[in-house]
Structures are given as C-alpha cells and as structure tokens.
Amino acid sequence: MLTRELSVKQLGTQARHRLMLFVLTLATVSIVWTMRSSASGSSGGLDVVIREGLESQAVLVGALILLSVYMLIIFELMHRTLAAAVGGLVAVGALSYYMEGSLTLGQTANMVDWDTIGLLLGMMVMVGVLSHTGVFEWFAVRAYKKSGGSVWSLVVILCIVTAVLSAFLDNVTTMLLLTPVTIQLAKVLDLPPVPLLIAEVMFSNIGGAATMIGDPPNIIIGNGMSEAALSGGEYDALSSQAISFNDFIINLAPGVLMTVIPTFMFLKWMHRDVFSTHRYRDVKELEEKYGIKDVSLLKRAGGVLFLVILGFFLHPLLHLPVAWVALIGAVLTLLVTTPHELEEALEKVEWSTLLFFAGLFVLVHSLDLMGVIKWIGEQVVYTISQFDDSGTQLTVAILLLLWVSAIASAFIDNIPYTATMVPVVLVMAQPIVNGGELGLPLQPLIWALAFGACLGGNGTLIGASANVVTAGMAEEEGYKISFNEFFKTGFPVMIITTAIVTLYCMLVYVWGIAIWKVLIATIIVMGLDIWWELKPGNDRWFPDELVKESE
Numbered sequence: 001m002l003t004r005e006l007s008v009k010q011l012g013t014q015a016r017h018r019l020m021l022f023v024l025t026l027a028t029v030s031i032v033w034t035m036r037s038s039a040s041g042s043s044g045g046l047d048v049v050i051r052e053g054l055e056s057q058a059v060l061v062g063a064l065i066l067l068s069v070y071m072l073i074i075f076e077l078m079h080r081t082l083a084a085a086v087g088g089l090v091a092v093g094a095l096s097y098y099m100e101g102s103l104t105l106g107q108t109a110n111m112v113d114w115d116t117i118g119l120l121l122g123m124m125v126m127v128g129v130l131s132h133t134g135v136f137e138w139f140a141v142r143a144y145k146k147s148g149g150s151v152w153s154l155v156v157i158l159c160i161v162t163a164v165l166s167a168f169l170d171n172v173t174t175m176l177l178l179t180p181v182t183i184q185l186a187k188v189l190d191l192p193p194v195p196l197l198i199a200e201v202m203f204s205n206i207g208g209a210a211t212m213i214g215d216p217p218n219i220i221i222g223n224g225m226s227e228a229a230l231s232g233g234e235y236d237a238l239s240s241q242a243i244s245f246n247d248f249i250i251n252l253a254p255g256v257l258m259t260v261i262p263t264f265m266f267l268k269w270m271h272r273d274v275f276s277t278h279r280y281r282d283v284k285e286l287e288e289k290y291g292i293k294d295v296s297l298l299k300r301a302g303g304v305l306f307l308v309i310l311g312f313f314l315h316p317l318l319h320l321p322v323a324w325v326a327l328i329g330a331v332l333t334l335l336v337t338t339p340h341e342l343e344e345a346l347e348k349v350e351w352s353t354l355l356f357f358a359g360l361f362v363l364v365h366s367l368d369l370m371g372v373i374k375w376i377g378e379q380v381v382y383t384i385s386q387f388d389d390s391g392t393q394l395t396v397a398i399l400l401l402l403w404v405s406a407i408a409s410a411f412i413d414n415i416p417y418t419a420t421m422v423p424v425v426l427v428m429a430q431p432i433v434n435g436g437e438l439g440l441p442l443q444p445l446i447w448a449l450a451f452g453a454c455l456g457g458n459g460t461l462i463g464a465s466a467n468v469v470t471a472g473m474a475e476e477e478g479y480k481i482s483f484n485e486f487f488k489t490g491f492p493v494m495i496i497t498t499a500i501v502t503l504y505c506m507l508v509y510v511w512g513i514a515i516w517k518v519l520i521a522t523i524i525v526m527g528l529d530i531w532w533e534l535k536p537g538n539d540r541w542f543p544d545e546l547v548k549e550s551e
Contacts, residue, residue, distance in 0.1 A: 410459025
C-alpha cells in the first residue's frame with residue numbers, strides 16, 4: 001500500500017511539473033510574440049554584425065558546428081534532443097565570439113520560432129484529450145475495413161488522407177492526428193508501425209507543398225511575396241508579379257500530383273516485405289472492441305478541434321497566426337473537458353520534441369546570423385550570373401533553386417532557410433533598370449524555391465517539423481524511428497520528387513506548356529494507375545512469390 005501511495009504521489013508531482021512547464025511555455029509564447037511584433041519586422045529582432053575580417057571564418061565554423069551536430073544524430077551518440085541543445089549552445093557561443101557585442105538570454109530565446117512551438121503544444125494537448133475518447137481506434141478500424149485486408153490498399157488510403165489533410169491544414173497538425181491512428185492500427189493488425197509512419201510522413205510533406213498553408217516554407221513565401229509585402233518598398237517594381245493564395249494551388253498542385261504515383265511505387269518496393277502482405281481480421285469483432293469509449297468527451301473535444309481546423313482554413317481571411325488558434329483551442333479543450341483533472345490531458349505532450357525544436361531553432365538561426373545560409377544564396381546568384389543568355393539564366397536559376405533548396409532543407413531546418421532565400425529570389429528578379437543584376441521573371445523562381453524547400457524536408461529525419469513530431473510520438477509509444485532508417489526511404493523520395501518537379505518546371509516555365517495540359521495528363525495517368533493497382537488480385541509491382549498472406 002505504501003509503495004502504491006508513493007507511486008501515486010510521484011505521478012502527481014510529475015503532472016504538476018508538466019503543468020508548470022505548460023503554463024510557463026504559454027507565458028513565454030505570449031511575451032516573445034509581443035517582442036517579435038515590435039521588432040519592426042526583423043527576423044527575431046536581432047541585428048548582428050560579424051567582426052570585420054572574420055566573416056569567412058564564421059561561415060566555416062558555423063558549417064563545422066552543423067556537421068558535428070549531424071554526426072551526433074546520425075550515429076546516435078546521444079539523444080537528438082540533447083544533440084540539438086548542445087549544438088545550439090555551441091553555436092550561440094561561436095556567434096557571441098564573432099559578433100560585435102554579446103547576446104542576452106532574451107535575444108537567444110527570440111531565435112526560437114515560437115509560432116511552431118505554440119502550434120505543436122496546442123495540437124498535442126488536443127490530441128492528448130481526444131486519445132481518451134477512442135476515436136483514433138475507431139478511425140483505424142474504418143480504414144482497415146475499406147482496405148479489405150490488403151496492407152498495400154491500407155497504406156494507399158492512409159497516405160492519400162494524409163496528403164489531402166496536409167494540403168489544407170498543415171503537415172504537422174496532420175501527423176499529430178494520424179500518428180496515433182496508425183500506431184493503433186499497426187497493433188491491431190500485428191504490423192510494424194514504422195514503415196507505415198514513414199510513408200505517411202513522405203506524403204504529409206508532399207501534400208503540404210501543394211498550398212500556401214500546407215507547409216511553413218510556403219507560408220513564409222506567401223507572406224514575403226504578396227502584393228502588400230512588395231508594394232511601395234524596395235521591390236515595388238515586382239508588385240505586379242506578386243502571388244496570392246490561389247496561385248499556390250494553381251502552380252504547385254499539378255507538380256505535386258505528378259510525384260504521387262512514383263512515390264507510391266518506390267515506397268511499395270522499399271517496404272515490400274510489409275506492404276505486400278495481407279491481414280484478415282473479424283471486422284465486427286474489431287468494431288465492438290475498438291468503438292468510441294466516451295461519446296460526450298468526443299463531442300466536446302471534437303467540437304473545439306473542429307473550430308480550430310476551421311480557424312486554420314480561415315487563416316487567409318482572419319490573419320490570426322495558427323499558433324494562437326491552436327493554443328486557444330488547447331485551453332478551451334481543457335476548460336470544456338477536464339477543468340479539474342489535467343494530468344491525463346497533458347500526458348501526451350511530447351516535451352522532448354518541443355525542446356528539440358527549440359534547440360534546433362537556436363542552432364540554425366545562429367548559423368544564419370554567422371552567414372552560413374547567406375553564403376549559400378550568394379553562391380546561387382553568382383553561378384547564375386555567369387550565363388549571358390536570359391533563357392539560360394532562367395533555366396539555371398530554376399535548377400539551382402530547386403536542388404540547392406531541396407538538399408539544404410534536408411539538412412537544415414527549412415523555415416530559416418526559406419526566410420533567408422526570399423530576399424535572394426527578389427534580388428534575382430529585380431529589373432535591371434531598377435538596379436537588379438539578373439531581371440528574371442519572379443514567379444518561376446518562387447515556385448522553384450517552394451518545391452525545393454517543401455519536398456527537401458523528406459530528405460532526413462530532421463528536415464521537416466512533421467518528421468520530428470512523428471518520430472517523437474512513435475518513440476513515446478515504444479517504436480523508435482532512427483535517423484538512418486528514415487534516411488534510407490526519405491532521401492531517395494526527396495531525389496525522385498525533386499527530379500519530377502524539375503521536369504514540371506521545365507515544361508511549364510521554360511518550354512511554355514500550359515499548366516492545365518500537364519494537370520489533365522497527370523490526373524488521367526494517376527486515375528488509371530491507382531485503379532489498376534487497387535484492383536482486387538492485382539500485384540503487378542511484385543512477383544507472386546513475394547505476396548504473403550497472414551491469417
């Protein structure tokens with residue numbers, strides 16, 4: 001009895017600590033957001049000047065720090081959260097050495113993208129509450145019922161749902177919602193969940209690339225390249241080429257659709273030992289065992305989640321940051337569901353994942369201020385300027401922006417990278433008569449940057465926020481996704497999809513083929529291919545001996 005009382009007391013203490021951290025995080029988000037809003041639009045409110053004569057050395061040291069952190073993560077010499085924290089501290093120390101002056105703790109905290117932290121925290125709280133209703137298990141059974149026992153059909157269903165939700169919510173929110181479903185489904189069907197989760201993450205990043213609100217890089221590009229951002233300032237001459245919400249869908253969605261079938265083909269080949277199998281279960285028994293546990297709780301928590309998702313959709317009209325929508329939703333969820341008992345509601349919050357993001361943001365922003373990312377942009381502009389013909393310059397610019405962005409986004413967080421590359425793109429498009437060097441058309445460069453930054457996130461485990469969130473939730477359930485395991489699937493997918501959208505950009509923006517023609521051809525090919533692949537008894541991507549059935 002005494003042992004049990006001590007255990008309960010320990011659990012209560014842990015819950016209070018988590019609640020305290022939750023409240024402190026909310027307060028920090030509010031304070032830092034106020035600081036950022038008053039920072040005159042500068043990134044993080046920091047104005048750092050590297051000491052004269054040490055610029056090149058700072059870039060080299062920054063690159064070495066980044067490489068060292070990756071070695072720690074790749075070879076799993078320590079937990080990735082600790083590696084990011086160590087890397088962030090070392091990067092801040094190096095930046096303080098090379099800059100004129102020193103960084104305060106407040107300035108260092110301001111390097112963290114609190115919008116991302118707030119979004120993750122709010123959604124984790126809501127998902128934690130919903131997990132007690134049984135809705136994830138119910139959805140998993142419905143997905144299995146639709147698949148008819150074929151694991152590959154199930155994977156296709158889950159990936160398509162993931163891509164569509166990621167396009168119209170955002171990929172982080174989508175994976176927060178679908179990861180518990182997938183893990184529960186894998187348990188029911190006696191499948192390893194990691195291949196399913198990796199496949200979903202691939203499509204969350206692919207689907208998120210299709211719209212302005214699907215992936216953080218697209219949000220940054222949309223805000224920086226809007227008519228309001230360009231008009232009346234240094235780049236007023238480019239305001240006629242500004243982009244809108246609909247422009248993202250029109251220009252990016254056809255290219256994204258072209259990548260779907262090749263990605264499915266690679267995933268099925270890569271994980272053929274799992275995806276080519278069948279699982280047969282008694283559907284009625286599953287429906288009885290994994291039904292909704294608490295209808296009242298589901299109505300209350302689900303109602304708030306519906307309002308939050310509606311707020312995400314209305315972002316272009318309300319201009320309310322998605323982080324605030326998620327945080328307000330989390331507080332409302334706690335108020336209407338468990339106002340007196342918060343322990344269970346907060347147990348699903350992945351604190352190690354949030355700390356990982358904080359350390360990673362400090363690391364990458366420090367390297368940005370040391371000139372690492374700026375150096376990448378300068379090399380891109382210099383390479384393009386070596387060609388005299390304007391048509392050749394546009395081709396080279398699209399190729400470089402796509403591939404440099406994809407590879408860079410795979411190895412450094414794509415949020416600060418995109419924020420740094422937006423002004424680089426504007427410089428490349430500035431008309432020569434207005435002091436520009438190249439005078440290239442703006443929109444093809446925008447779409448190349450968007451494709452590269454979003455699809456590049458599939459390259460490594462820490463290339464995109466959705467990857468890290470999924471890995472953190474899986475690890476909490478006892479299923480570890482290692483850096484190397486993710487890399488074996490993610491990096492080839494990144495190469496394949498980037499190559500495909502490169503062809504798309506060449507067809508549309510260099511060779512002048514109308515977007516609608518490419519879209520119609522892609523939809524026809526996709527429709528025929530998916531129908532044939534999901535046709536009962538068909539396994540054309542595998543020889544018969546690889547198709548296994550498990551009773």
